[in-house]
Amino acid sequence: MWEKSKALSFLLMLLLLLVVGCSSNETSNEKEEQADGEDIDLKDPEEVEYPDEITYWTELNPSVAQTSQSLNDVGVYQELEKITGTKVEFKHPSGEGTDITEQFNLMIASGKLPDVIEYNWRTVPNGPDKAIEAGNIIRLNELIENNAPNLNRYLNENPEVKKMVTTDAGNIYTFPFIRGDEKLMVFMGMMIRQDWLDKLDLEKPSTISEWEEVLTAFKNGDPNGNGEMDEIPLMVQPDDFKYIGAFVGAYEIHAQFYNDNGTVKYGSIQPEFKEFLTTMNKWYEQGLLDPDFAAVDTKLLDAKVTNNQLGSLFGYTGGGIGKYMGLMEDQIPEFTLSPTPHPSLKEGEKAATAQLAHPYEGYHSASISGSAENPEEIVKWLDFAYSEEGHMLFNFGVEGESYEMIDGYPTYTEEITKNPDGLPMTQALGKYIRASYGGPLVQDVRYVEQYLELPEQQEAVEIWGETAENEINMPPTTLNADESEEFNSIMSDLDTYYDEMVVRFIMGEEPLSNFEDFVATLKGMGIERAIELQQAALDRYMER
Numbered sequence: 001m002w003e004k005s006k007a008l009s010f011l012l013m014l015l016l017l018l019v020v021g022c023s024s025n026e027t028s029n030e031k032e033e034q035a036d037g038e039d040i041d042l043k044d045p046e047e048v049e050y051p052d053e054i055t056y057w058t059e060l061n062p063s064v065a066q067t068s069q070s071l072n073d074v075g076v077y078q079e080l081e082k083i084t085g086t087k088v089e090f091k092h093p094s095g096e097g098t099d100i101t102e103q104f105n106l107m108i109a110s111g112k113l114p115d116v117i118e119y120n121w122r123t124v125p126n127g128p129d130k131a132i133e134a135g136n137i138i139r140l141n142e143l144i145e146n147n148a149p150n151l152n153r154y155l156n157e158n159p160e161v162k163k164m165v166t167t168d169a170g171n172i173y174t175f176p177f178i179r180g181d182e183k184l185m186v187f188m189g190m191m192i193r194q195d196w197l198d199k200l201d202l203e204k205p206s207t208i209s210e211w212e213e214v215l216t217a218f219k220n221g222d223p224n225g226n227g228e229m230d231e232i233p234l235m236v237q238p239d240d241f242k243y244i245g246a247f248v249g250a251y252e253i254h255a256q257f258y259n260d261n262g263t264v265k266y267g268s269i270q271p272e273f274k275e276f277l278t279t280m281n282k283w284y285e286q287g288l289l290d291p292d293f294a295a296v297d298t299k300l301l302d303a304k305v306t307n308n309q310l311g312s313l314f315g316y317t318g319g320g321i322g323k324y325m326g327l328m329e330d331q332i333p334e335f336t337l338s339p340t341p342h343p344s345l346k347e348g349e350k351a352a353t354a355q356l357a358h359p360y361e362g363y364h365s366a367s368i369s370g371s372a373e374n375p376e377e378i379v380k381w382l383d384f385a386y387s388e389e390g391h392m393l394f395n396f397g398v399e400g401e402s403y404e405m406i407d408g409y410p411t412y413t414e415e416i417t418k419n420p421d422g423l424p425m426t427q428a429l430g431k432y433i434r435a436s437y438g439g440p441l442v443q444d445v446r447y448v449e450q451y452l453e454l455p456e457q458q459e460a461v462e463i464w465g466e467t468a469e470n471e472i473n474m475p476p477t478t479l480n481a482d483e484s485e486e487f488n489s490i491m492s493d494l495d496t497y498y499d500e501m502v503v504r505f506i507m508g509e510e511p512l513s514n515f516e517d518f519v520a521t522l523k524g525m526g527i528e529r530a531i532e533l534q535q536a537a538l539d540r541y542m543e544r
Contacts, residue, residue, distance in 0.1 A: 050084040051377040058118035060092040064430040075432035113369035122362030126481035128173040135370035148383035164360040174365040181445035188355035189464035192312040194338035196223035215288040218311040235313040249351035258472040264535040339460035341467035354468035364438030395444040397432030477537035490526040
């Protein structure tokens with residue numbers, strides 16, 4: 001009897017497991033069907049109107065915050081409301097950087113989501129596919145095909161961009177910020193005091209050895225003419241080495257993960273990275289590299305430049321060359337920051353890597369939340385920015401106010417170029433457009449042609465673009481949820497150790513003879529597993 005009862009219990013348990021199993025499979029299948037878009041009942045596009053109102057979460061760019069409390073105050077959105085009739089309630093997180101990340105995380109955790117969330121969903125923990133699965137945002141493939149003819153056309157005409165905005169699982173999750181021309185993808189590099197070069201009768205350096213000669217002359221030649229040896233020949237910050245490849249590219253590697261003909265490598269465990277560290281340590285010991293390089297902030301950097309002490313630095317076309325030449329125009333009329341080629345080891349060679357943005361990187365892209373009740377209408381509203389009329393509005397603002405068409409060219413007015421209230425051009429643009437810092441739109445090269453008004457700025461785009469190969473740069477790959485969690489776990493501690501040790505090597509606090517121990521420690525902390533995860537992501541990206 002007991003045996004019979006035991007057998008009956010076993011059969012009941014087995015039956016229960018089968019039922020649960022079937023239920024789980026059904027749930028899984030439903031999700032897959034939804035992910036594939038097979039069960040989405042879409043309206044006829046002709047019947048879809050613009051929404052009456054939407055809520056929209058996005059950070060308020062500092063250049064806009066100088067003159068506006070909200071994007072509602074900006075010309076592009078005031079004009080957009082007139083065209084579409086849609087009232088937008090913008091919600092802006094306060095602060096910058098990690099403040100915004102924390103507020104984003106709190107918003108997601110609360111479950112109280114606005115209709116549109118503009119963020120870099122490509123970098124959220126566990127990735128955009130997991131965000132779709134969790135219901136935080138929705139898959140947009142079918143909605144874009146059905147209700148966003150302008151973006152859909154652009155993506156179909158630009159398959160490489162479509163590949164970038166699509167996840168490994170095949171989901172399009174955002175209305176992207178797209179750089180529409182190669183000239184918009186190069187905006188950082190080395191710049192040098194051309195007036196100091198001229199004063200000392202020096203040529204612009206292009207190789208590591210030429211850089212050393214010029215920096216030494218800056219240190220000893222008193223180019224600022226005050227009779228004191230107070231010149232700082234070079235300022236490059238650790239993150240410039242680490243993430244951009246400043247000077248590291250001369251050694252044919254990237255400091256972080258890079259693509260060596262389909263094989264992912266981590267540059268800082270390669271022998272070439274020791275050569276780079278040896279040069280930086282030598283320059284630091286000789287007083288060529290700023291002793292504050294590891295701790296400088298924007299305020300201190302500004303002071304070094306405007307005190308007429310700094311000879312060369314790594315920076316932006318706008319926030320470097322344009323900013324400092326404007327600040328020094330009255331103080332030192334001959335002050336000139338000139339772009340230099342990305343350094344190489346041999347004359348005539350190109351650096352292996354340098355700053356080069358992808359057409360799409362994830363920043364400032366708008367996704368529709370799982371809480372939105374009218375996604376088709378919102379899709380239609382977002383798609384307007386990719387139309388011909390929307391493209392002009394988002395890139396140039398309001399015709400007759402911020403720009404005029406002159407011989408077929410959208411030319412910014414003096415409201416932008418010589419603002420009557422004395423606003424710098426970047427802040428004047430922020431009153432009218434979004435293309436100057438990003439948003440769900442295609443950026444127009446004619447914006448940057450006018451924004452970079454100085455010859456040195458325009459030359460920078462050409463020189464920086466031509467003097468690096470950039471073949472080893474990683475494409476915008478995506479880790480899946482499990483990989484992302486494991487990768488972040490490895491890199492969190494590893495990056496802390498890496499940052500500390502690289503600075504110690506350069507400052508001579510750690511002898512370079514310990515480089516192999518540094519490599520061994522990185523391997524012990526899991527860098528080889530992190531490389532495997534990046535390899536898997538690269539392989540999937542190449543198969544998209």
